[in-house]
Amino acid sequence: MADQSRNPGNAVFGLSNSPSTAPAPAPTVYAPPPLAAPSRTPVILTILVVLLVVMAGVNFYLVWTLQKSVQQSTSQTSDQLNVLNHRMDASDDRYAQLRGQFQVTSERLGMTQQELGRARQLAANIEQQQKQAVTQLNQAIAQKASAEQVSQIQADANSKFGGINSDIAGINKKIGDTNDALTGAKGELSGAIAKTHDELVALAHRTDRDYFEFTLTRGSQQKVGNISVRLEKTNVKKNNFTADLFFDDKRTVRKDQAVDSPVLFYMQGASSACELVVNKLNKNTISGYLSTPKGFFPNTPNVLQARPGGGSS
Numbered sequence: 088m089a090d091q092s093r094n095p096g097n098a099v100f101g102l103s104n105s106p107s108t109a110p111a112p113a114p115t116v117y118a119p120p121p122l123a124a125p126s127r128t129p130v131i132l133t134i135l136v137v138l139l140v141v142m143a144g145v146n147f148y149l150v151w152t153l154q155k156s157v158q159q160s161t162s163q164t165s166d167q168l169n170v171l172n173h174r175m176d177a178s179d180d181r182y183a184q185l186r187g188q189f190q191v192t193s194e195r196l197g198m199t200q201q202e203l204g205r206a207r208q209l210a211a212n213i214e215q216q217q218k219q220a221v222t223q224l225n226q227a228i229a230q231k232a233s234a235e236q237v238s239q240i241q242a243d244a245n246s247k248f249g250g251i252n253s254d255i256a257g258i259n260k261k262i263g264d265t266n267d268a269l270t271g272a273k274g275e276l277s278g279a280i281a282k283t284h285d286e287l288v289a290l291a292h293r294t295d296r297d298y299f300e301f302t303l304t305r306g307s308q309q310k311v312g313n314i315s316v317r318l319e320k321t322n323v324k325k326n327n328f329t330a331d332l333f334f335d336d337k338r339t340v341r342k343d344q345a346v347d348s349p350v351l352f353y354m355q356g357a358s359s360a361c362e363l364v365v366n367k368l369n370k371n372t373i374s375g376y377l378s379t380p381k382g383f384f385p386n387t388p389n390v391l392q393a394r395p396g397g398g399s400s
Contacts, residue, residue: 180339180352187351187360213255280347282366287376287390295381297389302374303330311377312384313354314361321368328365328373357383 224241281287284300291298299311308317315333319340322328326346332339335355341363344350350363358380365375376390 180341184351184353184360187353187362280349280364280366281376282347284390291389291391297379297381297384298391299377299379299384299387300375300390300393301377302372305371308333312379312387314377316363316377318373321370321373323368323370326368328368330363330365330373332363354383 220243223243279290279294281290281298287298287300301309301311301316303309303316303318305318305320308315310316313334317331317333319329319331322343325343327343328346329340329342330344332341332352334352339352341350344365346365346368348364351360352363353360361380361383362378363375364378365373367374
């Protein structure tokens with residue numbers, strides 16, 4: 088068995104195995120070191136950069152959208168403010184015109200606050216008497232008064248009602264007189280329009296106001312005292328015109344005003360309304376006059392001072 092376990096190589100070359108010799112080690116095979124796993128840091132950085140770019144784009148879009156919205160809102164607000172300013176100017180002009188008309192009418196009628204107070208007091212007294220009469224009648228019925236007492240109370244009530252009717256008739260008469268006076272005042276105002284230079288001179292002698300004549304060409308502007316007037320357009324077919332008035336540091340548009348119709352407006356410091364009248368109108372020109380309280384423009388020659396040989400009346 089020992090002979091059979093001998094290595095054939097040892098038998099050929101005369102070598103023998105030593106019983107104490109360990110078996111030969113296996114040959115060493117070189118293996119390269121394992122490759123390290125790729126790092127994930129660059130990938131994360133790339134993702135963060137992409138996210139930052141996307142967020143920057145979104146922020147830029149939001150800022151641009153917000154800025155555009157603010158600009159649109161500002162533009163709309165500005166347009167609304169302009170519309171409100173035009174409406175306020177128109178309301179101021181309408182108020183000035185109505186105030187001037189009321190003031191002129193009140194001066195012609197000679198009405199006072201005391202008379203108005205008396206009328207209000209009379210109406211209050213009438214209302215109080217009516218309430219007292221009705222209360223007395225209801226009390227008599229509630230207490231089951233006799234027929235004679237009821238008849239007496241009714242007679243007293245009828246007497247009081249008769250007096251009230253007389254007072255009402257007097258009030259109605261006063262109202263009628265006031266309407267007649269208003270109608271007369273309106274006629275006087277309508278008749279106080281001068282259509283020629285001679286009529287204007289006569290009007291200046293007859294009233295306690297100053298009158299200033301003017302002639303304007305379309306697009307031109309003329310100054311009278313502290314008022315400037317500029318003609319914008321004329322309409323010969325409809326016999327009206329549009330002009331701009333500049334006074335008290337503001338511009339007032341008088342659109343589609345009729346010829347021989349007074350345009351009333353109120354200036355600061357004036358004791359009564361000012362009046363613009365156009366009595367001649369052509370395709371490109373208008374002529375007329377401006378009426379102001381006496382002495383409101385002391386350094387501006389009026390129609391009496393400007394005419395040859397004229398002088399203040």
